[in-house]
Amino acid sequence: MAAGKPSRKRRFRRQKPSEAHQAGQGAPSDVTPSDGQENALLPHGTGDEAERGPGASLEAAHPAGPPARARRLDAVRHGVARGSAGAMAGLTRTGRGARTGLVRTRESAKAALGHLADRLIENAPRVPVRDLAMLRRQFPGLGPEQLADKLVSGAANATSTVGAGIGAAAMMPVPPAMPTELAAEVVGVGAIELKLIAELHEVYGLRPPGNLRERSVAYLNSWSTERGIDVTKPSTYDMSMGSHFKRQLRQQIMKRMVRNLPNLIPFMVGAAVGAVMNRRDTRKLADHIRADLRRRQVPWDALEGLPALDQPADALPRELLEGRPPLPPPPR
Numbered sequence: 438m439a440a441g442k443p444s445r446k447r448r449f450r451r452q453k454p455s456e457a458h459q460a461g462q463g464a465p466s467d468v469t470p471s472d473g474q475e476n477a478l479l480p481h482g483t484g485d486e487a488e489r490g491p492g493a494s495l496e497a498a499h500p501a502g503p504p505a506r507a508r509r510l511d512a513v514r515h516g517v518a519r520g521s522a523g524a525m526a527g528l529t530r531t532g533r534g535a536r537t538g539l540v541r542t543r544e545s546a547k548a549a550l551g552h553l554a555d556r557l558i559e560n561a562p563r564v565p566v567r568d569l570a571m572l573r574r575q576f577p578g579l580g581p582e583q584l585a586d587k588l589v590s591g592a593a594n595a596t597s598t599v600g601a602g603i604g605a606a607a608m609m610p611v612p613p614a615m616p617t618e619l620a621a622e623v624v625g626v627g628a629i630e631l632k633l634i635a636e637l638h639e640v641y642g643l644r645p646p647g648n649l650r651e652r653s654v655a656y657l658n659s660w661s662t663e664r665g666i667d668v669t670k671p672s673t674y675d676m677s678m679g680s681h682f683k684r685q686l687r688q689q690i691m692k693r694m695v696r697n698l699p700n701l702i703p704f705m706v707g708a709a710v711g712a713v714m715n716r717r718d719t720r721k722l723a724d725h726i727r728a729d730l731r732r733r734q735v736p737w738d739a740l741e742g743l744p745a746l747d748q749p750a751d752a753l754p755r756e757l758l759e760g761r762p763p764l765p766p767p768p769r
Contacts, residue, residue: 551683551687553620553690560628560753561653562749563752564632564753564758565752566632566748568746569639569640569642569737569743572584585637585640589720594716595759596716597713599622599629599711599760600622600708600710600712600714603619603708620694623690623693623697625757625760627660628757628758629719630722631656632758633719634656634722638730639746641727641731641734642734642735642736643730643734643735644668654682657682659726661685662685662689663722665726665733668733697715
């Protein structure tokens with residue numbers, strides 16, 4: 438073996454630390470390091486920090502204001518607060534807008550119902566009513582019930598024709614025209630049913646007192662409540678067009694319009710539905726009124742001196758009361 442190479446079995450021994458290093462790790466109690474040795478042994482800048490504490494280092498690192506993490510948390514909190522305030526303000530504006538829209542919609546619906554009620558009030562005195570003498574001449578040999586059945590059948594056919602006509606007009610749905618179609622149906626059906634109510638009161642001998650206008654208001658009251666008029670108790674029906682009367686009229690119009698909504702089904706389905714529903718509603722109304730009038734029926738023998746009814750000067754066209762559209766005026 439060459440003299441320059443160490444033996445494989447020779448182990449490398451760990452060298453002893455230097456005296457300076459041993460003094461830095463743990464110096465004996467009797468040895469006091471000098472200021473130069475202390476500055477050399479400690480890391481840079483740690484001597485002052487050990488004396489002043491960890492807070493002094495933070496103040497030195499950030500002499501002005503809170504730390505960066507605290508500033509970020511503060512900014513996040515302020516941003517969340519501003520965002521929540523903006524969201525609440527947005528919800529408040531949305532709620533106010535929704536309430537305003539509902540109020541406007543309700544006012545528009547109320548105005549539309551009021552317009553239809555005014556149309557019915559205007560048309561009521563224009564409905565020509567046949568008195569008992571005229572009805573007995575047109576349907577000779579019939580008693581009160583048979584004559585009432587004839588009147589109900591004719592009115593049901595007329596309202597059925599109106600429903601079929603509105604359903605045919607709505608064959609292709611046009612949303613802007615639907616309210617107009619419903620309004621036209623309500624006005625047309627209302628005029629036919631007012632004529633039926635007035636003539637049923639003639640058949641059962643219970644003509645309400647008053648002139649043409651007062652009787653028309655009484656028939657409208659009967660139509661809106663679906664009850665017959667008790668002529669012996671004027672307090673049971675209202676001949677004045679007060680707020681209560683108009684409210685009942687608007688409610689009846691609203692119910693009729695809701696029931697007539699299926700008439701607007703397209704592709705001629707609404708025509709069949711409208712015809713069936715109008716016929717059913719007219720018969721149902723007539724049954725309610727006839728049930729009230731039968732209990733107070735006056736025999737025909739006691740009505741010999743009953744005066745004839747005065748007819749309106751501007752009566753509604755006969756075609757409208759029969760469920761057919763009025764004919765166009767002849768060309769000049």
